[in-house]
């Protein structure tokens with residue numbers, strides 16, 4: 001992965017704060033409002049401030065504010081949205097936090113590696129850590145929206161932490177990485193003028209890729225999901241920029257046009 005260059009206006013001292021402002025914690029479908037409050041408190045203790053709630057079951061709720069203790073400011077400014085796609089549309093890196101290994105073919109990162117990766121990308125771009133429901137975690141469809149997953153290597157026989165406890169552990173790892181980034185000399189990084197593709201642009205590309213594979217009859221009766229999962233993994237790993245997404249979509253558009261023409265040819 002390219003290491004994004006520091007923007008010229010940010011001094012090394014301000015790096016941890018500016019990177020922290022580009023890291024959001026997303027809670028999906030939270031069932032107990034107390035966990036939302038406790039998560040807000042966890043964020044604030046670790047110097048983070050952006051909380052996004054995706055379709056919480058009971059919210060706003062007094063219990064959330066009680067459990068937030070001194071972090072009610074952060075809770076009050078939490079954004080509430082209807083879908084995970086909406087919560088992460090402008091993110092360049094989305095990390096799904098899972099209590100168990102899942103069938104979805106995603107790169108699984110150790111929490112320490114995940115913290116470093118998030119902070120490295122948040123030097124310049126928006127990032128998200130996504131947490132699932134207390135009872136069922138994240139759905140496979142939601143995990144498909146993530147670029148990688150992270151699992152706290154807990155007791156394998158009892159690996160599911162309380163939601164707010166998991167938020168605390170992973171935001172701590174982010175803080176350790178932020179502090180290390182602040183102390184380190186400004187990274188000797190290559191200046192890049194390319195804008196990385198955001199989530200919405202990648203999803204637009206994947207939708208067109210799916211249509212094109214149908215148009216050219218790539219699947220030949222096989223279920224399309226398995227090929228799409230592998231292709232998503234391939235393209236998410238390759239860190240595409242906006243120009244590359246435009247190029248790929250241009251190729252797909254031509255393939256779709258040729259498929260239409262071939263369908264129209266007299267036999």
Ligand code: SAH
Pocket residue numbers: 096097098099100130131132133134135136137138150151152153154159160161162163166
């Ligand atoms: N019963 C659910 C567990 C949900 S716990 C399941 O089996 O998936 C609620 C959320 O806390 C999870 O979706 C995940 O985001 C986070 N979490 C809990 N334990 C975790 C662990 N060991 N590693 C990473 N995230 C964890």
